[in-house]
Amino acid sequence: MLTGLLRGHLPPHRRAVAAAAALQLVEVVTLLLLPTLNASIIDRGVIGGDHRYIVLVGGLMVLVAGLAMVAGVASIRFAARAAMGLGRDLRAALFSRVLTLSGRQVDTFGPASLSTRSVNDVQQVEGVVLAGLTTLASAVFICLASVVLGLRQDLQLGAALAALIPVIAVVIWFVRSRLSVMYGRLQSDVDRLNRIVGERLSGVRVVRAFSRDNHERDRFTATNTDLFAYSLRAGRLMATMFPTIALISNLATAGVVWLGASRLEDGAVGIGTVNAFVEYLVFITWSITMTTFVFLAVPRAEVSAGRIGEVLRTESELPEPASPACSAGPAGTVELRGVEFRYPGAELPALTGVDLSMRPGERVAVVGGTGSGKTTLVNLICRRVDPTAGSVLVNGVDVRELDVGELTDTLGVVPQHTRLFDGTVADNLRFGEPAATDGQLWDALEAAHARAVVEGLPGGLDAEITHGGGNLSGGQRQRLTIARTLLRRPRVYLFDDCFSALDPVIEAGVRTGLRARTGDAAVLVVAQRVSTIQDADRIVVLDAGRVVGCGAHAELLAGCETYRDIVGSQLIGPVAR
Template sequence: MALVVVFQFVQTLATLYLPTLNADIIDDGVVKGDTGYIMRIGLVMLAVTLVQITCATVAVYYGARTSMALGRDLRAAIFHRVQGFSAQEVGRLGAPSLITRTTNDVQQVQLLVLMAFTMMVAAPIMCVGGIVLALNQDAALSSLLLVALPVMIAVVAVIVVRMRPLFRTMQERIDRINQVLREQIAGIRVIRAFVRDRYERERFAGDNDRLTEVSLRVGRLMALMFPTVMLVVNVSSVAVVWFGGHRIADGAMEVGALTAVISYLMQILMSVMMAMFMFMMIPRAEVCAERIEEVLATETTVHPPASPVVPARSDGELELRSVDFRYPGAEEPVLCGVSFAARPGRTTAIIGSTGSGKTTLLNLIPRLFDASAGEVLVDGVNVRDLDPGALSRAVGLVPQSPYLFSGTVASNLRYGRPDATDEELWRALEVAQAREFVEAMPGGLDEPISQGGTNVSGGQRQRLAIARTLVHRPEIYLFDDSFSALDYATDARLRAALAEEIADATIVIVAQRVSTIRDADRIIVLEDGRVVGSGTHGELMDGCPTYREIVLSQLTEQEAAA
């Protein structure tokens, strides 16, 4: 940074020195007919020009490198901060807004820094130096600056003040455009299924028009600024020539001094124009910087432990003690007083109506959220105190809507365990009932997977996600309705294979299908965030009305009793 300032400073001094040399050539060389003096001063001007060009090139090069490095560091800082967010912070800020802040907002700040190095270092030096050197040439004529500078500064100030709120609105509307576009790309199948193409086009067009509207308002202010500034510049130039001509005619001034004053006037006003251009960028960059700062200042609700604890044993024992969970600002808790234990070698199932808190309960175990009250224990240690690496190794979650990353089948399966062998991958695929369709793919394990796994079916995506967790080999397996896209036959084969493959692990299954969980060692029934039943299928059929109602909504009395 210091190097950029030094080179920019030297370049600006060279620019300021050239009009004085030009005036000397005119007054002491051309007027007197001294060719040797003209050649000497001309060579000095050439050397000064070379210095100016060299310093300008070096300053712009290092200024660009510095601003690019700042952009890189800002993007990395945002990424690392977002990586530490819980689902709660991501949901509050929104994925489209986070993308905009990481790309467009950082770019605006980066551009401002680049312009600061290339313009703002030079502008004040050129302005002050130009005024001093202009006064040195002719103080009376230079007094015209007392009129031109305040007028130009006033124009810039008024327009910049009006631009700031418009730039904030512009960034918010860019967020909205990104959100709508993201929804439309991700939901293209739903849009086509319901033939809502026209509606989505109109929705996008509306948001696009609102962004265009505010952009046009900014553009009009910019369009007003430049003609106004050029008017001030041109009127000032005419005034200098007019009054300077009269002073030359009166013998109070030489021709060379007039050309120097005109050059310095142009340099002064150009420095103000450069500052004006910067001031136009500052409001937008300021808004972007505030939005970036909001992300960097956001603290996650899931804080890493101050003194991470590594459990003395790794049995995979899971226990919840009087767990409550409430979203910020919510009137009612999602979970209230939930307690149960899941032991190694046993399958615990969780069932309940939609909105009963099943997924939220499961997300508390790997600390996607933190419980509002109570404790979640893994191997006897509260997950809040557990070493994050130990928690990751102990718990494997297959979410309700599994996500596959762009890459290959193998890279997705090795996501949690990069050193897994091909044989381990095939074994996991076989247990997950995915080996057959992966073998049928032209590339096998090297078959490309698109972002989100959109080039495979929902059932295949679920089975690949299950295989990925099997490769990870945790002690506790959490299946959040992970068999919903499978047919009954595949579901049955998969559960049978899992029972054999991970017989010694702790298994917790959230499911809507009674057939998926009826053979579990223990079934937890949730209703409105509370445990209303716990036991085996037979026990709950006899003693839990909520469970009985769920079962009979799917099976006949005879099937339920079988």
């Protein structure tokens, strides 16, 4: 997974990667020259008593060490640029992909999991790439070169150095294979913990209203304890590995010194050569330790890369048309032809055989009981879902073939559940119309019966809105959301039960403002209250996903039993036929 992810997203940063690798090669070569130069000073300068040679070669060593430092710093800078650039690109790719997914697909992953993948998982991949470019490459170069240089100076001592590598490699492989399983469980626990915390914070009022604090605390504690247990197991495994590697390295050092002393007595090598071998052994031990750090991070990064790739490989259930069609009819028209929709896994369709048409200047209402398919109907028109059968046309074109930009420009949706963002009132209103003037903002607020609300806030249009509009009431949030949609002046308005938090007086004022503001547009109003929709040009009655009535208020009272039942449930006394 990690290799495939890097193969797909690292090439744009190949220049920085190449520069980092080249500079690391310079650093490694210069560092490996130091033991050879030091051995030469000992054998020729110290033992031979050549002080001038000591000064000259010592000065050369200072220059070589300085060059190694400069190359190392520059290499890290290029490596950081490549790794951070990769992280930026992955976050952008994830964000772009999530924007194309349907609401059902987002719910399948879960907002908490998508957030973790976009931040935590990307950081894991970033960290491994940075460590690989700054540590792994140079460590491998140093390790292999130390063995080669050692073999060139003395075959027996060099063989002792080479024998150290496979022993430590077996230890690293064993630990890495165990960690892969543990890190997969750890990331799942992190997702679950984020989800629990998010649910607890967003639903704090519900939790307290039902006195479920202890239940939520137990859920959190169980997941938190599970996360702790797996983290501890991984930590113990890592803690055991490093002393093991240190023990193997120390035994190897003792063996090289013992063998070097034996070779020195035989006159096969000089003191400088033995000293150089000890330095090579230090280099090998350092490189193996650094490589170990990287390899321990790889299992977690592989899990993270798999989770990132899972999102990036997910194709939207609502693909954009390869060749978008232009409008084939009057702007602002909506038509449903024999529409059926069934949610995945559902036994029965949510909508069956729905036919509906809307024209500019027409006000159509949809009413029905809970689960009758009203919101599903709105979701089909704005293409949050595609019909199982039949077709939905906007501006005379099937929404599956219509240009996405034209579809969003044509429709103005006020959802059932309001959504406001952190920022000022003006920022929220301008979300769909960034160039709107303050005067236009006040006009939209006036039409939505929300001017007094904003005027009563400290700062007016510059008043701060907290996350989700938590510092406003439900009715105030609904009116600001309506004003935000009115500001766009779309050709089709879809109001999905967005008057539910308004009292009858305010609702009447909002309806009056909307009628004046949306007179030349097609308007679809979904509502539970009869008072909200009884003055519509046409009222469509849904029952169990089917249209069981269509007409004006008086016509439905006379001829639609379902509608009479709905009206009767909201009035005191018998309903006149």
